[in-house]
Amino acid sequence: MGATIMAAGETANPQAAVRTVMLFAGQGSQYYQMGRELQASDAVFRASLARCDQAAGPVEGRSLSQIIYGRPMAESAGFDRQIESAPALLAIGWSLAQSLFARGIRPDLLLGYSLGETIAATVAGVLTLEEAFSLVFENARSFEALLAPAAMLAVLAPAARVMALPGVAAARAELAAINSPQHCVLTLPRAGLAPLMAALEAEGLVIAALPVRYGFHASLLDPAEAAVTAAAARRHFRRPAFPLFSCATAAPLAVLDAAHLWQVARGPIRFEAAIRALAAEGRPLRFVEAGPTGTLAAFARQVLGAQTLALPAINQFGHDLRSMALVEERFR
Template sequence: MRKTVFMFSGQGSHYFRMGQDLFEHDPVFRQWMLRLDDLASSLCGERVVDAIYSPSDRETFDRTLQTHPAIFMVEYSLAQSLIQAGLKPDITLGASLGSFAAATLAGFMRVEDALAAVVQQAAAFEACCDRGGMIAVLADQTLYAQPYLREQSELAAINFSSHMVVSAPQAHLAQIERSLGEREVVYQRLPVSYAFHSQWIDEARAPFESFMSSIRGTPGTLPLASCREATLLTELPNDFFWRVVREPIRFKDTIASLEQRGAHRYIDVGPAGTLATFTKYCLSSDSQSTAHAIMSPFGNERRSMAALLRG
């Protein structure tokens, strides 16, 4: 029997009004969003729900102190809605920031502590780090050996064989994009404010880990597939929640590790459905596994969720 994997994505998967269809029409999703928003407001002094679902249009939605908790809240609320509807995970998978929600759902942290940690991490980035960014590159990772990438950025993620992400300081981003464009390499800048998974966020480590020393973990109830180690974890290292945002995302290797254990049903509970897309590219042609997205910038979340639940 296939095991069900709930997959949680990180920074870059968010967008303005993500999950609005569910927020307006799914009572479980809305209940959790409002409950978590009350907690987030007490932690950072802002209503995250207002930032996500503001009635007025906005050009950008990339302030880390808003997007960090917003991603966590949307993912955790969707996971709870699926569980309430009868679809429960056997494994959780966390990519970068998504590791907080994945670990919480797997029983390693209380949800209140996880959201506080997410807010504290965002605050540490804003207080300690220079601005930077991330660029998704549709090319084999061997391209990273080229000096114009290697000397100006760090390899942040390998999602599948022809998709990687690089991180760089703000001053390097435009030149990297020009170099990629000149070589007709397809790329896309991600809507983030910092160079996650690189040396350029190291200044945030000390204040974040100081806060984490006050958080007591709990024994997990589900295994967690970590995209840092590319393996299943049944207990978390002390520095786990820093390492998952500092070290490269090994999504391709993580799916390969799970596939060695048998077929799975991969369910993307992230805002954009990107992990489901990545998974489809990672699966071999003879794999019995399937990958499913629920949310996307195009909406129709309830329809996608209903189709998944029927299956």
């Protein structure tokens, strides 16, 4: 069942001169210990994580909090099992949003990146927490059962330049995301990762392999289409409390349904295009990232200019309370 979303331009705060966009990150942004300082010191964040632990239930005998905080950050390269990382990102994104709401920061719209679209929909009330966790668990089991090992590689260079390199074709890599004029992501079979990394490093490019096991946003995901679509079709999608904008279509989300969620997982992520489409509507924008790294906020500044107000709620460098305080100071 689909849910009709608010029309383009309709916002939760139509009189505001500046629109606040809340960003939600996707797979690959996870790391152990994310939000640790908030978990220890912020009552709303801690209670929200406890609510997520309850809604998700045990994951192979452990709570989500135990998974997130049970290992040191230095071991985060191993935080790549979908059945752990996807619900962990949902829990962190939802809990960060609750903490931001408690500080009086109310978005005019929500923009999710890949899995972040499911997180945004959950924050907006389209799915209950229980429904959202059930969906990500079901998808994770389908990916484990149906997909071959794959890799995703972030590249600090224009997409057109990267895709023209011979090593990319040789590795059977596909363009998975365009995040800014100088940043893109490739998806490829796992066997081609080492040769491609060597080829790109020989070109002098800065690269980073993402902690994922499957080939999102590319044809490598196709064997899971029937299972992922059927899982979404069994859910009930409600009208959102906030307007949603999609990185899959670079447009306001008119209907959230199984077909759209498959497009989000299978199609390329168009983050740069989404940010430019929002800017083209003519009203000033500011961005707060309710995700673990602050990478999406950085991409927004790369797209719209360094003067753009785009801040992370937390990041992987610690000082979560300081980051939250800065957001509260600049956004209220």
